[in-house]
Amino acid sequence: MNLAVFxxxxxxxxxxxxKAIRRAKIKVKSVILVCxxxxxxxxxxxxxxxxxxVLVNRADFASRADFETAIIQRLKSYKIDxxxxxxxxxxxxxxxxxxxxxxxxxxHPSLLPAFKGAxxxxxxxxxxxxxxxxxxxxxxxxxxxxxxxxxxRIKIRSCDNLASLEKRIHALEHxxxxxxxxxxxxxKIKSLKGLKPIL
Ligand code: GRF
Numbered sequence: 358m359n360l361a362v363f364x365x366x367x368x369x370x371x372x373x374x375x376k377a378i379r380r381a382k383i384k385v386k387s388v389i390l391v392c393x394x395x396x397x398x399x400x401x402x403x404x405x406x407x408x409x410x411v412l413v414n415r416a417d418f419a420s421r422a423d424f425e426t427a428i429i430q431r432l433k434s435y436k437i438d439x440x441x442x443x444x445x446x447x448x449x450x451x452x453x454x455x456x457x458x459x460x461x462x463x464x465h466p467s468l469l470p471a472f473k474g475a476x477x478x479x480x481x482x483x484x485x486x487x488x489x490x491x492x493x494x495x496x497x498x499x500x501x502x503x504x505x506x507x508x509x510r511i512k513i514r515s516c517d518n519l520a521s522l523e524k525r526i527h528a529l530e531h532x533x534x535x536x537x538x539x540x541x542x543x544x545k546i547k548s549l550k551g552l553k554p555i556l
Pocket of ligand 1: 364366367368369370371443444445464465466530
C-alpha cells in the first residue's frame with residue numbers, strides 16, 4: 358500500500374500514523390503528506406520526519422475541480438491506494454470520492470452520527486452529553502458520513518473542560534487511527550462492496 362495522509366492543521370494524528378509506520382506496526386510501501394495550507398504546522402512535522410510533502414494550496418486554484426485535479430495527478434504519480442484524512446478541513450467532491458471509493462478513511466472526534474462538523478468536542482460538552490468518543494469511518498459524499506469502521510466511547514467527567522476533554526480524545530485518536538490503518542493495510546478491513554480499482 359502507498360498511503361497519503363491529508364491534513365490541514367496541527368497534524369498530531371499524522372505524527373501518530375508516522376510513528377506506527379516507523380515502528381513497523383503499519384506496513385506501507387510509502388507515505389506522503391498532502392496539505393492544502395502552506396502555513397500548516399503538519400508540514401513541519403512531515404519535514405522533521407523525512408516524509409514527502411505535497412502542498413496543493415487551495416488559494417492557487419480558481420475552482421475546487423482544478424484543485425482536486427492537481428491532487429489527483431499527484432496521487433497518481435505516487436501510486437497512492439489509501440487516503441487517510443486527518444484533520445483535512447475540506448469536503449472532497451463526489452467525483453473525488455468515486456475515484457477513491459472504499460479507499461478514503463476519516464477520523465472524527467465524536468461518536469458519529471452525533472456531533473458532526475468542525476467543533477465536535479465543544480458541541481458534546483455544550484450539549485452536556487454524558488459521553489462522546491472517536492469514530493473512524495469510510496468517507497462518502499456527505500460530511501462526516503459513511504460506513505463506520507471503529508468507534509470508542511469516552512465518558513465526559515463533570516470536571517471536564519474543553520482542554521481536558523480534547524486531550525483525552527486526541528490520545529484515543531492516536532491509538533485508534535493507526536490501528537485501523539494497520540488493519541486496512543493487512544487486508545482485514547474491506548467495505549461491503551469490496552475494494553474497487555482506482556479510476
Ligand atoms: C482531530 O480531532 C480529528 O479527529 C479531526 O481533526 C482533528 C485533527 O487534529 N478530524 P490533528 O491535526 O491531527 O492534531
